[in-house]
Amino acid sequence: MSHDGVGLRAVMRSAAFLTAGTLAVPALTGCGSADPAGKPQAGQDIAAAARARVADGGTLRWAVDAVPDTLNAFQSDADDTTTRVAQAVLPSMFRLNASGRPERNPDYLESAEVVATEPKQVVLYKLNQQAVWSDGREIGAADFAAQWRALSGRDTAYWTARNAGYDRIEKIQRGADDLEVKVTFSRPYADWRSLFTPLYPKDVMGTPDAFNDGARRRLKVTAGPFTVERVVRRSGEVVLTRSPRWWGEPAKLDRIELRAVPRGKRAAALAAGRIDLAEIDPATARRVTAAARAAGAPRPGSGRPAAAGAPDSRAAAHGLDEKAADEGSGTRGLRRGRDRALRGFEVRKSLEPAYTQLALNGADGPLADERVRRAVARALDREALAATVLKPLGLPAAPVGSHLALPGQAAYADNSGALGEQDTKEARALLGDAGWVPGGPAGKRGKGEKAAGPEGGAAEKESDGGAEGTYIVGEDDKREDKRGKRDDGGEGSDGKARREAGREREDSPRGDEPRDGEPGAYAPKGTAVPAGAAAPLAKDGKRLTLRFVLPSGPGSGTLHTVAGRISRMLARVGIRTDISKVSDESYFTDHIASGAYDLALYSWPASAFPATDARPVYAKPVPGADGSLNVEQNYTRVGTDQVDQLFDQAVATLDEEEARSLIRKADARIWAVAGSIPLYQRPQLTAARKNLANAGAFGFATPVYEDMGFFAKGAKRAAAG
Template sequence: MSHVGVPRGTARKRRSVALLATGVLTIPVLAGCTSDGEDPTSVAVPQDIAPASRDRVADGSTLNWAIDAVPSTLNAFQADADGATTRITGALLPSLFPMDAKGEPRLNPDYLESAKVIEREPKQVVLYKLNQQAVWSDGREIGAPDFVAQWRALSGKDSAFWTARNAGYERIEKIERGKDDLQVRVTFSKPYADWRSLFSPLYPKEVTGSPGTFNDGARTTLRNTAGPFRLRSVNKPKGTVVLDRNPRWWGDEARLDSLVFRAVEPGKRTDALAEGTVDVADIDPATANSIALAARYRGGNGGPPAHGPGAGITPAAALRSWALAHGSDEEAAETARAAREETREAVAVYAAEQKSLSGFAVRKSLEPSYTQLALNGESGPLSDDRVRRAIARTLDRQELADAVLKPLGLPAKPPGSHLALAGQPGYKDGSGALGERDTKEAQALLADAGWTPGGALRSTRDTKAGSEAEKKDEGEKPAAGEKAADEDKDEKAEKAGKKDEKAEDTEKDDKASREEGEYTVGDDKPGSRSSGGSGVTAQDKQPGGVAGAYAPAGTAAPAPAAVKSRLGKDGKPLSLRFVLPSGPGSQSLRTVGEKIVAMLDSIGISTQVTKVADDSYFKDHIASGDYDLALYSWPATAYPATDGRPIFAKPEPATDGSLLVAQNYTRVGSDHIDQLFDRAVAELDADASRDLLKQADARIWAAAGSIPLYQRPQLVAVDKKLANIGAFGFAAPRYQDIGFTARQAAGPPANGKK
């Protein structure tokens, strides 16, 4: 699976967001997505993790989990933290309010007895009561000193700490010890609705207490942890991060002895699964197809395989091959025997792969993220909101969602919000603020903005005519060559006039030919000058014109119909640069991009598709603003008031003349949207805060800088013997419950050897 990074970052930890490739996959549709009478726009697709009670999960064994690469840092608050950082630290460090299956933050009883706002006036105060059994792996209790150290590191007041964000922490005025270190009082200088987002993950004071350990010490190791697992080793050359069961863990004991995160490139995951080097891996539809086919593979039953090498060999072809291999023609027999041996070897290899893959299941759901069409409004045609709205109203979002999700058997409801996804409490379809698909209305918006069919061509002619008129008005004298040419034309015109006078009686009925600049197209009559006797004559009125010419000398050739239908203004066509990733894991984005190109083409908007390498797509094009149209994804969040603001905030000019865009890579925003976010993040009443966010979302739709297209699919290959792991959807994994329902029979241990 290709991961083209889009960090959702200064507000929360930076997380890479995959641009997922999707192909055709025929596997059963998820059941139970909605029930009778439920509104499908507000129902989340359930997670698919093969749930099992802990007493059904065997104790012991090793699980190998594929990641893209060993993370650059284990400090989730640094700029280069990625999805692997999040996954690994989730098993090692406290998360006070992890997301549940509905995308809501839920108190984690392993770390907290309670946490609530105990005062609102004159200032907001939150009291945390920590689990009395909660300790770090060195035996020290988790307490107020850890909260204080993390606040100081992330508050933004000390630039020596290299942090990716400080949202929320900068609002804290002070942190105090309560009755003891297990009670933590946090006082805010300004109200903060998303206070539950803070201190997750919580690092020990040994990491956050000094810039040195924060900046460098936590990049490759964590000596002190407090999760169901502890860190044993990080080996970049081997591409592994190994975790062991934490003997000091006070909660439900981890079922696994060890958990190995193994770096496997997305394109090599089918082989890794077949070889047994990984038990769990995020996969693309091609690998999912291989697993689905493996379940139907028939081999070793005496007949030809259902698919794969040798599947297309009919009984008649097999008989002919056998006859050739045993025939008297030695050269033909040798060739036939070699071909038969090659086929046997290929069938054997394929059968072994299919046997291995048949031990896996494809767990699928929808990721807590959506893919959008981004319209760069910084300059050019898209700086006009009428053009952006016209493009948005040209898109058939349902068709685009269907193209990605329906082949996978997943619900294909286009997202209706930028700030929440279906199933989350704050979700409401706000797309009505933009309007439904309506190409006529889109064309009207474009016309209002000055973009009209053939506008570029008309402007060119008008410019030329204007130049000639200007030349006459200014009394410009023609050059010598021009003067001679004019005199020659006058002489020819005089001769032509005499000839016309002689032919006047025979051309009486052709009055149009006597009007300067008109075309003559008539029936083929005796005495007329035909262009070949085809029944239609066409003649330049000026003498000497070539038979078949339709216009006077100097008239531009008619433009093709396709060009006339293109939109233009002021001599320029409406053409947009559409940047797409070119990697093998980004096929679905290119498919969606092709459909968008066709939709825009239908109303006369030209697009220039530029395909770039995945590793440069975000950094060199999206973040830098080197695009007009682009596709990328944002993750969902339980804290949209905090996380959404930097994504949709109005860009501000910098002292050097550039724009400070934060994470608003579309460069589209407004003061009103910013004000609504600011009010929402300071509103402690949850319902009132959500109402403000819904208002902000409606205005984001109306601004048409970001058009959500579909919620991304989540496909995970999982060993069929594993329980409580797979496509988690919104929810955070509960690592201590993951394990094999039967004793592990295959798969490499932590050292990678079977």
């Protein structure tokens, strides 16, 4: 996973800021009004086709980040590939639809419902009569019970990563017959649909040894349209084959080969014909798209006229200077040949069920003060940041309005009003109220630096902010806020230049290095700060500078571009940022999880069950017995008792409307304390062979593996109309 997608796995603030009176929480939508959840901002892009249009047979070679360390999805080192395998070979009681909402999976369930609430909550599962494991045994209560015991947390011999929900189960019993499973809860649990997906056989869950070690490298018993044939770590592949025991619609494909291909090598693997489907970065997406568009252009010297509107070279297709493109012609010729080989592919795009946020570490330093965090948030133009990333890709560029759900999901509502819109004047007022005033530390101005005047004008040079790692504030980024100028990311000449600069950075050799002199490039020591920046702020003789930590590896170019925009926005209210680029390996463990940062960009996945899955991300940190702070997954170290209480109430109510209301209230209060600022839903770009059906950018929906395949001869033309 890219660092823009870090997955879901301390100074206390003043009590004055925890009072409800300080939180500007908007009234929530009442009954009878329009559903605030709305619709997903982007739908699936999978070349959807009826099964009759898909040929029988074939092998799909699908790029993944790595061969998984474990095939047990409930272990701490499970990854995205583990999930992909589990979806194809194991039962799921519920799966997500295109709006990110859980739906009963009829291949395994005839029904599932709450049949009692007093004195205890009881859920009755009625299983599909044909549902069997690959060894012929019926799926039943024994499998449910074994999974509950393994994941309940009562037996520490099981090395489990999570117990949420299973720890609320009191007992599991056989119902009226072998096809009924009755689950009784000791405490009400609203997110009961999250349980038993995936469901492992009792052979895996029955003993600690089988759970801890037996399912790491192989799954002997499965129950899906595919089964695991082998995992070959040396060659980097997981091979899934069509299951002869599958009772549902038979899989169209004979095999799915999940091949480990690093992100930076996927363009070459696609061109070489080694893979058919791969998530890709924006730079590779542009190459695939340009190759497809150039398919109608003549080869040099062919004498054939170009198709109308077709670019006459790869350089022209990318908007590059033809003369400059001729330099280094040897590598250019190789690249052109590879790009021609990409003509059999297309880019399928949607939005991931995940969002990128700006995290503000409230453990100590300036950001321990809620007013400073709120000032940072009010300085940001989130619309412009979303546009920076998504507009060039042709994707909807609306900022995300919730920490706990995404548009289309049941719990979604735009609660950003609890914090307020971008407002430079208000941000400066909050900083002043917190004691941060214009003017650097006395006696520490650099040569040629002017002290800030009474009007708060910018100093000509920074004494300590011009070292490498500080972002330049570009002249083209002087824009007024909503009361004056604003950075709207529009279609004007400077907006276009900014987008082009972002594209160039994506196409740089490492894909992550801004170029000298561009907005967002690193400044040499002593670089002048243009008039667009406000005077630096200081308090008690200390300059207000925040350490902004970013990953340095390939694929982090988008984060660097966004960080540059954020730094310039903060500079306009007097906040300086010190950019620290760290290795990919240490970014999360040594900086985010350990709290060694002030500002950082990383992503959280959306969940259909936020009361369960999001609580550890926003829970108030509590001191441990050894004096250390237990933050769970709350890496901003910002939380309140009120938010915790709202989560607890939401997970314990069986009234779905009430649960959604409680989640939305919790989100409004998370916005108000400004520990993290959601920015944009992440783009999902997938290169797929043009004749591949029912696969690509899945968006929210759980893939339907048995429907994937290659178009039957002539079917694609008919499907296209």
